Amino acid sequence: MTIHPMISALRRHKAGVILIVLQISLTLAIVCNSVFIIGSRIERIGRPTGLAESDLFLVTQQWVGGGAADGPDALQRLDTMQREDLSTLRSVPEVDSATPINSLPLLNSAAWNGGVALTPDQRKPNAQASFYFVDESVVPTLGIRLIAGRTFNAGEIDHKALGDTNTPSAIIVSNELAGRLFPGGNALGQRVYLDGGAAPATIVGIMERLQTPGTSEFSTRFAYSSLLVPSRMNSTFSRYAIRAKAGQLDAAMHAASSALYKSNPQRVIADDGIQSYASVREQAYRADLGMAMLMGGISLILLGVTAAGVFGLTSFWVDQRERQIGIRRALGATRRNILGHFQLENLLIVGSGATTGIILAVGLNMLLISRYEMARLPVTDVLVGVVLVVLLSQVSTFIPARRAARVEPASAIRAT
Amino acid sequence: MFSYYTELALLSFRRSPGLTALMVLAIAFGVAASMTTFSVYRAVSGDPMPWKSGRIFVPQVDTWGPTERDKDGEPRSSLDYATAVALTRAHRGTAQAPMYKISPAVQAEAAASHPVNIDGHAVGSEFFPMLDVPFLYGAGWTLQDDERRANVIVISQRLNGKLFQGRNSVGQSLLVAGRSYRIVGVVGHWDPQPRFFDVVNTGGFTTTREDAFLPFNTAIAAGIETTGNTGCSKTPTESGIAGLTRSNCVWISYLVQLDDERSVAAYMAYLDGYARQLRDSGAVTWEPNNRLRDIPAWLDARHVVPADTGASLLVALGLLVVCLVNTSGLLLAKFLRRSGEIGVRRALGAPRHAIYAQFLTEAGMIGLAGGVLGIALTGVGVACVHWLLPVDIAQLARIDPSLLLLTLGLALGSTLVAGLYPTFRAALVQPTWQLKSQ
Numbered sequence: 139m140t141i142h143p144m145i146s147a148l149r150r151h152k153a154g155v156i157l158i159v160l161q162i163s164l165t166l167a168i169v170c171n172s173v174f175i176i177g178s179r180i181e182r183i184g185r186p187t188g189l190a191e192s193d194l195f196l197v198t199q200q201w202v203g204g205g206a207a208d209g210p211d212a213l214q215r216l217d218t219m220q221r222e223d224l225s226t227l228r229s230v231p232e233v234d235s236a237t238p239i240n241s242l243p244l245l246n247s248a249a250w251n252g253g254v255a256l257t258p259d260q261r262k263p264n265a266q267a268s269f270y271f272v273d274e275s276v277v278p279t280l281g282i283r284l285i286a287g288r289t290f291n292a293g294e295i296d297h298k299a300l301g302d303t304n305t306p307s308a309i310i311v312s313n314e315l316a317g318r319l320f321p322g323g324n325a326l327g328q329r330v331y332l333d334g335g336a337a338p339a340t341i342v343g344i345m346e347r348l349q350t351p352g353t354s355e356f357s358t359r360f361a362y363s364s365l366l367v368p369s370r371m372n373s374t375f376s377r378y379a380i381r382a383k384a385g386q387l388d389a390a391m392h393a394a395s396s397a398l399y400k401s402n403p404q405r406v407i408a409d410d411g412i413q414s415y416a417s418v419r420e421q422a423y424r425a426d427l428g429m430a431m432l433m434g435g436i437s438l439i440l441l442g443v444t445a446a447g448v449f450g451l452t453s454f455w456v457d458q459r460e461r462q463i464g465i466r467r468a469l470g471a472t473r474r475n476i477l478g479h480f481q482l483e484n485l486l487i488v489g490s491g492a493t494t495g496i497i498l499a500v501g502l503n504m505l506l507i508s509r510y511e512m513a514r515l516p517v518t519d520v521l522v523g524v525v526l527v528v529l530l531s532q533v534s535t536f537i538p539a540r541r542a543a544r545v546e547p548a549s550a551i552r553a554t
Numbered sequence: 555m556f557s558y559y560t561e562l563a564l565l566s567f568r569r570s571p572g573l574t575a576l577m578v579l580a581i582a583f584g585v586a587a588s589m590t591t592f593s594v595y596r597a598v599s600g601d602p603m604p605w606k607s608g609r610i611f612v613p614q615v616d617t618w619g620p621t622e623r624d625k626d627g628e629p630r631s632s633l634d635y636a637t638a639v640a641l642t643r644a645h646r647g648t649a650q651a652p653m654y655k656i657s658p659a660v661q662a663e664a665a666a667s668h669p670v671n672i673d674g675h676a677v678g679s680e681f682f683p684m685l686d687v688p689f690l691y692g693a694g695w696t697l698q699d700d701e702r703r704a705n706v707i708v709i710s711q712r713l714n715g716k717l718f719q720g721r722n723s724v725g726q727s728l729l730v731a732g733r734s735y736r737i738v739g740v741v742g743h744w745d746p747q748p749r750f751f752d753v754v755n756t757g758g759f760t761t762t763r764e765d766a767f768l769p770f771n772t773a774i775a776a777g778i779e780t781t782g783n784t785g786c787s788k789t790p791t792e793s794g795i796a797g798l799t800r801s802n803c804v805w806i807s808y809l810v811q812l813d814d815e816r817s818v819a820a821y822m823a824y825l826d827g828y829a830r831q832l833r834d835s836g837a838v839t840w841e842p843n844n845r846l847r848d849i850p851a852w853l854d855a856r857h858v859v860p861a862d863t864g865a866s867l868l869v870a871l872g873l874l875v876v877c878l879v880n881t882s883g884l885l886l887a888k889f890l891r892r893s894g895e896i897g898v899r900r901a902l903g904a905p906r907h908a909i910y911a912q913f914l915t916e917a918g919m920i921g922l923a924g925g926v927l928g929i930a931l932t933g934v935g936v937a938c939v940h941w942l943l944p945v946d947i948a949q950l951a952r953i954d955p956s957l958l959l960l961t962l963g964l965a966l967g968s969t970l971v972a973g974l975y976p977t978f979r980a981a982l983v984q985p986t987w988q989l990k991s992q
Contacts, residue, residue, distance in 0.1 A: 153886055153975070153979065154883060154886060154887065157879055157880075157882055157883035157886065158883060160879050161876055161879045161880055161883065164872060164875060164876045164879065165876055167872070168869055168872045168873065168876070171869065172869060175865070200659055200671060202659040202661070202669045202731075202732070213793075262621075298793075299793035299794065300793070302789070302793050303789045304789075333789055334788070334789075335789075373779070374731075374779070404669075406659050406669055406670065406671045408671050421944075424942075424943070424944050425860070425862060425943065425944045427942070428862075428939075428942035428943040428944070429862045429866065431942055432591075432866050432939075432942065433866070433869065435587075435938075436587055436866075436869055436870060436873050439583045439584075439587060439873060440873050440876055442583075443579075443580045443583065443584070443873075443876060443877055443880050444876065444880065446576045446579075446580065446880070447576075447580070447879075447880035447883055447884065449576075450573055450576055450883070450884045450887060451883050451884070451887055453887075454887030454888075454890075454891065457891065458890075458891075502868075502872070505868070506865055506868070509861075509864060509865075509868075510861035510862075510864050510865045511861055512861075512865065
């Protein structure tokens, strides 16, 4: 079969061809970018936090009516209350373990982002990291995996007022941070300096992975650079990460709240003060999931509309050319030839649509980059888009093309 | 004539119901997707105070120096305590107020009720008149109260309902973080979005309510901690709010009202003068690097409109364009299939513009049908948005009469545009040629 008669046939339907080419190229441009957006959001949502997330929950509470919050007396009083809370929580039968903590991965609040330096009093830190203020129960509670060194022992835990200078003697760092500070891989046992301070902290352990609390663009730059400081933060607020015994999450969340109120009723736990880690995760990624689904929905509608358009116009052409088809059949063309003609014709149109579509896709991507800070579209996503659009239009051509193939040779001599 | 064209159009729809349904569906989906994303976009790009936002300014003073600036040389978006106090003392604007976010526990003094946690702000007295805060009962406090560190409080209608069952509570007392405050005013419903006075903490949108306002100086004297973002280039030497006031940490938002261009220029000159004085005194070593933006410019600079919202609107508009191209193609097929009919009408004396009128009527009817279905689908879309997007943004997307009208108008207008070329082609049909070929 030659291409020539096909092209001369298409010349007679310039407007229809141009409209389909335009539609295909726009569809391709949008679908490529949507697929890319969906893919990058799903990748983001799928990032591991480094925590054992099931059975983990978080309690945020505030003591009230305790008098002044400043001064050494207040500090001691707040710390006593915090330790009482911890022992209350640890004695709840459904609770496995608990640690005080300022924030958790993906919580997007109360992050303490600081600098880590290799020399004392260094103005510009060697690496930026999120600090978690915890006690000796942190490793089992969060379900962190240590790949080197040890966890904190009870003697290393101190306490300080929220916002005071960090001078721990021992810290545990994430593998990512260890690599940034000591590319040679000899981080364990080294001394580093936190927040431009003069007192050294020894790296006693290295965690496989622990994500930072922030999920914004700013925090993503150091998404896995985190470290643990063995210290209880004293403030009128306190926060505890708690691991329930396997499968008893709901019961533990319930029991924790009533146990805390029972031990000291002078406190407020807000409605969202007790959160399972699953809900922390859901909130953190809600926007990403929403965007992915929105883009998915728009792409589906788009592909549907385009398929319908190709179907509609091809049907019209088949109707219009019924007589010509009859003549070709009468001259010896097989049904297969006719089917092939329409499928190939469609491939030609969609092929040229796809070519302009790739250019449009890159253009749209550049617009999104310049206005909405998106990343560059990878070639694979463009190819996925092309394959999708070509397959779809071939399928939607098939029904009218099959109808064309059924045209009887006799219709050539019948009047229209 | 119009009713005749309508009849002809209905006849044509009956003849090819599948094709007609395809076009109506395409228009409806295209319009609905655009309108759904637009309803979100409109909500987040709105002006929270259109009557006054051009006269309210956010000053930024660079007290941290070149090493701590953003990529584009932008200084911090909040002020340190010393700068906030200096600006308030100088009192160069029509009105000005420093503010910081607080989340204390409050308790009604009279009844032995359980304490509740609330969100609010510690603000200067001019905050209320400057932002036209509506009062249900009472009013804000005075400049004298600011200076005297009076124990007064303004609460929201919601908190008033919770603690006082909605009665006029002005004159009653409240315990805030253990201290007693006298209620001087109750704010009526007030929930500006974007939350322009607290962009630093909310990023622009929030579901938390402003339930209490305390005088700025009083809150600091009482040691009520800030629960907003605090940025420190050096760790404060003392803890608590006292440490913050003696540090160069930035944690205070600031608004100033400037009524004309002259006073804006004068205020900018004052800020530069203040910064130069800091440098001359040896406190800092760099040249002044200040900013003074009105509310719309400030919201823009802080990128309050989420990137996702803009991108999805763009993509949805692309979808609408595809739907129109699609409709155009299908209309072309539909109209040209009726070349014979057109030939007969033309031969019987119908002028070209009659053909235009006939086919544009048909296109318009498809557009209207698409619009009506589009409204229903927009309803579904907005419901999905509420379910999908973060609550702080989704709550703002709503359907109102103007959105409905816009949906219908967009559907009708765009279908007519899509119908122009097919109609033009239909009007070109030569009567003689058509009749001969039959």
